[in-house]
Amino acid sequence: MPDLHKSSDPHLSDVLIVGSGAAGLTAALNLAGRFRVTVLAKGGLDEGATAWAQGGIAAVLEEGDTFEQHIEDTMIAGAGLNDRGVVEMVVERAPAAIHRLEALGVPFATEGSALHLTREGGHSHRRIVHVADATGWAVQEALLRAAAAHPNIRLVPDQVAIDLATSRHEERYSGAGNVWGVYAVDRTSGHVGLFTARATILATGGAGRTYLFSTAPRGATGDGIAMAWRAGCRVSNMEFMQFHPTCLYNLDVKNFLITEAVRGEGGWLLNPRTGHRYMPDLDPRAELAPRDIVARANDAEIKRDGLDYVHLDISHQPPEFVRGHFPTIYEKLLGLGIDITRQPIPVVPAQHYTCGGIVVDRDGRTDLPGLYAAGECTQSGLHGANRLASNSLLECFVFGDAAAAHIAAQWDALPPVPAIRGWDESRVADSDEEVVIKQNWTEIRRFMWNYVGIVRTTKRLERARTRIRMMTEEVADYYGQFRVTPDLIELRNLLQTADLIVRSALHRHESRGLHYTLDYPETLPVAVDTVLVP
Template sequence: MITANYLVIGSGIAGLTFSVKIAEQFPDRNVVIITKSNEEESNTKYAQGGVAVVLDDEKDSFKKHIKDTLVAGDGLCNEEVVKMVIKEGPKRLEELMAWGANFDLDKSGNLDLGKEGGHSEYRVVHHKDITGYEIERALLKRVHQLPNISILPHHFAIDLVTNHHIKNSNQDELVCYGAYVFNQKSGEIFTVKANSTLLASGGIGCVYGHTTNPIIATGDGIAMAYRAKARIKDMEFVQFHPTALYEVEGESSFLISEAVRGFGAYLRNKKGYRFMPDYDKRAELASRDIVSQSIDSELKKSGDAHVYLDCTHLDMNAFKNHFPNIYNKCLQHHIDIKTDWIPVIPASHYLCGGIKVNKKGKTTIDNLFACGECTRTGLHGANRLASNSLLEALVYAHNIFKYHTKYEYKYLEVDIPEWNDEGTVIAKEHILIQHNLKRLQALMRDYVGIVRSNKRLKRAIKHLDLIHDEVEELYKESKITTSLCELRNMVNIAHLIVRQSLDRTENKGGYYNVDNVKK
């Protein structure tokens, strides 16, 4: 058993920001960060666009950013949360820069602000087209300077420890005491006992297979919180990024940033027709839900596998300077954007729902906090505005930190039972895991995609129940493996998405069900 004052599950912008702040504030207390891959592997690392922050007082304002966020959220944002996050933005960006994060400057030496879909002004602070990578670098450097932070890479959090695990627990309220953790290299399973646990575990993109997320995005934190009986909300609002690079092998994982359309690129169908003005007066700069649904409509009408992003009319020197990573990635795929259109399709990108938290990042379980993409804060509503996610993570990590400086939890002396895998055996049929994973991902893409229907959702439930039963049986009889735990988590996530989709009777933002359209 490891004892920690603060257990952080996840090593992206949310988890690292909280860890740095709390470790600096309390040098005599220890922070343990659990991350299932390398320490730098997270959704943050792959964020291309940037951080949406109001900095230009002459052209921009908090009021404009708030309005853009509310419009994107389609009436389901918590307006108080929106105001809080946006007004806190400049302070949190300043801290990030003080820790060493570098952002692009214009010719005058001021921060170079980009514009993305749904934004009325230029307000996106960025580092080329690898903003998340730069933020992750700066935060990890700061983490390694603090001796009271320990990072355990290649460690997988299996389940949260709550009073359900404690014999003779007198607690009426649900309380979190830490987590059971799997050392992926040694095979050992041990307990991290903690005064406070923070879930900062990222998104769920791999549930759909075709995703802009890295392979670690399997919804682990949300699934653990769900099994621990935390409240989970708004899971139906899965945001599909309109422009993921289409690859013949079917791996549509590389993101062509929203900022490319902000830079002036056009979407065209196979015949070369620029179709977005037919769907929205903002054309390519409409919010992601509208652009994704428009592309989906074009593909259904034509039967084509993808549409195109046309950058050939743009200033190519400026493009290379702004988007070097995208330019080089296209070249690797024999696409010269000076002359060639980029084949793109929508792919699972971001979850607007998740673990319900209040303004302080508290979940409905005592001693359990959550931050970042695994949460439902009320900021995004039915659809996230571009580049608001890194901002949200910074603000909520700060709020959780401030809460911990004001309210000290008394350490609860409990005896946590060791992990019990008696009677289990090493699974010899790994093919069962891979088969069910592919079944699950195909099911979610075909039945629970950009455009849904009640009939497809109900069929999805029936298929999911069969997959769930097989996976649970395998889980009960097998020794723990990461792939098995991830599959189990993804099945939980899929159920949440489908069930909450069926509960929604009105189309909002990123959620569109043909049976909810008023005749």
Template sequence: MKTNFLIIGSGAAGLTLAVKLAERFPKKKITVVTKANKSESNTKYAQGGVAAVFNFKEDSYQKHIDDTLRAGDGLCDTEVVEMVIKEGPLRLKELMEWGARFDIDENGELSLGREGGHSNFRVIHHRDTTGNEIERTLLERADELPNINLLAHHFAVDLITEHHFPEIKTEQLSCYGAYVMDQISGSIFAIKADCTTLASGGMGRVYGHTTNPAVATGDGIAMAYRATARIENMEFIQFHPTALFDGKNGSSFLISEAVRGFGAFLRNKKGERFMLKYDDRGELASRDIVSRGIDSEMRESGEDCVFLDCTHLDIEELKLHFPNIYQTCLKKDIDLEKDWIPVVPAAHYLCGGVVVDMDGKTSLTNLFACGECSHTGLHGANRLASNSLLEALVYADRIYNYISKNLPSQTAMSIKKWNDQGTVMLSEFEIIQGKTSDLQQLMRRYAGVVRNNSDLMEASIHLEKLYSETEKLYQKYKLNTALCQLRNMVNVAHLIIQQSLRRDENRGGYYNEDYDKKKDLVGEKKQYRCALEINQD
């Protein structure tokens, strides 16, 4: 298959780019590849909202910039932060012009919420299903454009680069498209593209317990890694502090940050409101601090979870703002009017990924990346709540503008067909399921909220064996989605562990016990504030 623009992923980043390219170039072909149905993405499950400055009487770009830098703990790219925050409101207005319906107040103005780490009310939302509203808007827009070809249930296996043409010798690699598997027929074919964009989302399933959907297996990052693109900051995984805990295996349902912004308290089993021990902002501290606070309480008590208490809040207002959360809890026999919600930290967002510049360009020619799979420099060591959708919209626009001014030339190179001669069908899928479960347990145990170098080294040894076993399966059997995802998750786990071992200090979402001899979050409080003051200076 030939296309002008290949986009891998159908979330906010991928669909925004597809729509803009299709409208700008009506005679060119845009192909969007997504491995599930066309609406399944991390975007769809985003509850909290999108952070952007609209109330200039009380808020400002500088305040949003300062909050972002504070959360990023000194590792943000300040030029990127300023660019995203100043361009963000324009992208949101554009989305609203396309039909996105965000909540408004009694005066007809945007209803602005506040979430952890924010100094002002600036988060726009559609109740507690903001991501779903954005996804709906973009899909409806894409469906109106005949030059967008959206291939659902197609899995991108590998990027096509000079690695597939050993006769070509070059120092600067380029991307010519991707090999893609039709998940229904099992056939694998090449999509030749003038330029390719990775918008494939996150990698939360590497940990098993995650707020991410099942599709979040780090595919784009793994493909880019195998194609030798630059990957950085993989150690910075944001664990959402409050995922609904449902028994020993946890739960992937997210209890939005906005619930704490609405006034909910975190309590341990004794009923103590414990977060004020760790930060004066209490429940509204940034996610890394809240996650470690919960982890510390759980370690100290030996309990499997802590609790989110909404019983003191106006229940009718709570139902109005968070209908999905209220109903989901009710289905699990948790009545928010009288019951506390059992919660645990769960893998939520990756702050690192495929390195891109301010135009979304990767280290490979004609390969772009945007959304969670990319590393732009916006988030630094820890993402500020509700900055992710903002980043996706802004960078999709940046890529669009760059491509519009620098149209890639069509390559005359002939792409080779996928060769799976000598492989056989895999009949025992339990093998892959078992190895996937082993990987997830490994990552939760050795590379979770709190890490240490001994555990990371142990994880590296175990992962090497799992990598070898997975590659043998990959070479022996015809490909299927489960096997490809396992291979990708093993690659991503390797990046997380190795880049964790290279980091020799605690920053933002990364916390290693070996760099805090007291192993005491309360004692860390002053040190953290000093670092923030230095960063602000």
């Protein structure tokens, strides 16, 4: 059994995990019985996307429901692009994941002696386990509490990862392609540290902040995807960016998500000008259609009538039912002057989930030895062309487990960390042009929203590509001259991620799932992944 407790290097551990959300902490807790684990958080330990998840976790627990039906619902939502074997693996491991969370103290809602299950778009049964409308927060809290109490887990906040440390950073250069950890800048001191380990897990979340309107947290800038790509990993299906149909429209409150479960419990989408309920006209599942269909319908309604938003209305349900099911949303909106028991909610679509990412196998392994990945930064084969609601947290638990199990099983085959060169700042200066970062950040998010959004055309995608090419040169020049800052790192990763999204979207000559283009409206008979090779 490895023992690094006596190591004189505080930045050396057995396993390094970048990301402190559901995937990262699940892996950490599974490894900590045998290994010394360091977990890096980009900001606070609870600031990732997990804590923001309102909905819940999908699992087959209701009588009459079956694994086969959950698998089929996932495959249908994913427009046939899912890897069926991966879907089967994740779905079949879901109930065990729920029971482990219960054991950690997650206070799931109950009905009598059983777990209360809600239903969301695309699901044929009630199978969403939840903690009212704040499941992610409860899960994050339970995982963090367990991790903080474990003597073998070291939690390090405010570390912004810059790049992976690989074989080419070894003091005796090697082209072996191994990953030995990351270089990261401390938000507080500005110091760049090197964190090394025999195995590294990227659990860095998605790339939602590439877009102007997003429900993702501030730190979702595609860091893990961009770092893995630069190091030599394949990236897949980046064109499939999920837009949540119902983000609160409010000029003062940004990014407040109105959970899918509001529609699952009977909420209607209405045109605010006419009061017409339009979803039954467009899909037999009405408001319970998958997210891509509902988001496009909302977008079309807004654009056709020149609206700022559409209405989501659950006020026809009993007030005590609404307050009981959605206490967080009820309180938040009441503070903004909207009583959802009596009034509709103004909503717009917003970027919500990155379905593509780093290519991983069923053990969470990437293309590079020593590097694993789990959660939203990956393309595991689970989601296909569109993620089914509440399968995302589930993926984090299953792949966090899988990566940890593979590392433990293969430990003796993982070579020890060689001497790695430290970060070199000898030829750079402090920036005197922070405005460059802010200008480019804003420009990326705006052109991605306008040109690479819910509905696309080849001409729009080519315009985005032209802007990315111009900015890439500028950002590379800036990166080479000045000391790294968190904002500069994020800008570099945003631009890299935007490039991967646009390249993937231009490559797909069909409309499938979340990728909808007016130039290729038909779906091709065979579903093929888009795989980009560095």
